[in-house]
Amino acid sequence: MTANDLAIVILAAGKGTRLKSSLAKVLHRAGGRTLVEHVVRVGAALKAKKTVVVVGHQAEQVAAVVEPLGAETVLQQPQHGTGHAMHVARRALGNAKLVVVLPGDAPLVRAETLKALIAAHRAGNAAATILTAVLADPGGYGRIVRKSGANVSAIVEESQLTEEQRELNEINSSIYCFTLEKLWPALAQVKPNNQHRELYLTDAIAVMAAKGEAVLAQLAADAREALGCNTRADLAEADRTLREWKRDALMNDGVTIQLPETVLVDPEVTAGEDTVIEPCVQLLGKTKVGARCTIRTGSVLSDAILGDDITVEPHCVVAQSRLDDRVIIGPFARLRAGNHLKAGARIGNFVELKKSTVGEGTKAMHLTYLGDAKIGAKTNIGAGTITCNYDGFHKYPTTIGNKVFIGTNSALVAPVRVGDGAYVAAGSTITDNVPSDGLAIARGRQENKPGWASKKRRELAAAEKPKKPARARKKSKPRRTAKKSRRR
């Protein structure tokens, strides 16, 4: 259901000076997404009439993230503070009556918490309702000064705290619900009374409270939701929490994760029941893992699609590839983009694949490169097989049929085809197509020379016999090294 009287404003124009970065703050990432993307997505759950993102620093890049998610942007240039940002957003809010304000640097707030905030605001008929949290270390945050019970009299920024107020540990998350007809007149009275000469949205709270309006504070269900990312340490904290929540969600779906704190999973990743993820695994991008798979330690999968009952042995790197049921890869396999491994295929150690299809039950177990190759079913690719897919100008395909045997250390110079049931002798360099059921041998013929080695050894031994001190040597001044060798 759309909340027709509700709009969302996301404050995302700031630079983020404390990050010491050339990238605008809200474009920094935590939990696999930019900060501002998290915020837009959580806002979307409120089904507001519109979402307005205030952009300024790197406005185009921020717009490129939020507009595809259905948000509208307004430009705040220059940035004169959070109160000024609200002034800039005003026109875009149309006839909305309520607004939820979200700072673009707070990625941990949850939809349920925002829904509860709006419900409390409506129930209390409030002018403003502030999402707050009680923190052991409230340093850096604006503090909530309570009047009596649920009512708030002011938010005081860290730099303006009195000695007494320093004891306050309830903080402002910068997440609010406002009744707009109460906010605008209060904001009009706010002055830039601070060292940065900025208009603080927080100062509107005291104005409303002084007028006798209801200003409420609602504690977040989980204090971590109030985290605002101003520093690299805050970003690390946000990342830690988001990753933890994602792993918890997977575990709730029936996935075993060993030493979960070492496992990194991006937000869109899914995994099926009874899949086991070993320590130090990364599942990135849009990776999908089926049921009963084992992803062993040190493996990194990005945008990989895995069927059921698959084993990824330790230390594999897989990108944009599809693995069908019962495939086994690794240890130490590298699958670059564009591979399709069909059911039961096996890829072993130090095998690299690129844009290749490997048929059902086919094996390439050791030290191999398969690029732009299409391989049929039940074929065996011997150790050290290389598809020579590049001639320095263009890439060419290699096609290998069903039940083929490629002997070890073969080079297949593309474009080339090896027919069904064919054999390639070990050490061959294949430049012509191999017919089905044929044998190709493409290497120098072996010639045995009987007695050659013993003759050679005799010759060498004779040549190395210690020579009598040569007279000629006496003529020249003996060198130190020469002396040493004589002593021996």
Ligand code: UD1
């Ligand atoms: C703000 C609050 C503080 C609160 C904290 C919670 C103010 C004055 N202070 O402080 O009470 O405890 O958040 O995290 O509001 N922004 C704009 N335009 C501007 C300035 C900022 O869009 O002109 C955006 C920033 O990009 C950011 C958000 O507003 O996403 C908050 O600004 P930030 O500088 O992070 O404020 P804090 O110092 O964290």
Ligand code: MG
């Ligand atoms: Mg902040």
